[in-house]
Amino acid sequence: MEITAVSGPSFFLRSIYLSHVKIEEITEGASFADECEEDIVNAGLCFAAEQKALDYLNRSEQYRKGLTSKLMAKGFDKFSIEKALDYLEGKKYLDDRRFARIWLNNRRITHAEGRLKLMNELAARGIKKEFIKEALDEFFEENSEEEICMRAYRKCMKTKKTQEKTIAYLLKNGFALKLITETGKLYATEK
Known part of the structure; x- marks a missing residue:
């Protein structure tokens, strides 16, 4: 829904972002003050955050925490971001x-x-x-984690890393010591 303020710019909102004002109350010439006015403005901010989030989602897959950071960097408030991302998750645009x-x-x-x-x-x-x-x-x-480990092991051998450095590298890259040991033995039999 498009809202046009008497003395300000127009903006859009989605009715699900409204907390106090009922959508049927928003009619041409209607006037709102205090809590109701704030509710309409907040709904507009949520919709703006949603649209910016969709811009990012149209470019590539996103995750909630990262998208939150990007939207905060663009100046959106936490409340608007949370409401917008909840809506996008509900629609399965953000997952x-x-x-x-x-x-x-x-x-x-x-x-x-x-x-x-x-x-x-x-x-x-x-x-x-x-x-x-x-x-x-x-x-x-x-x-296969075994094949991935072997790929990393071969890379280490190709760059002439020592056995100790190879093990340290593979541990740092998340492989279990048992898998590294088995991969080393398998690599030795390939030679």
């Missing part, structure tokens, strides 16, 4: 589960990392633990 799956598949292209590192990277982005677990379980059903 941290989907983001986690897509992020893992994109990350796999240029990085050879184990479960622990990937889990920590997603947690740092504010993705919920249950979403991380689901995404990682799905990811490692389709991608």
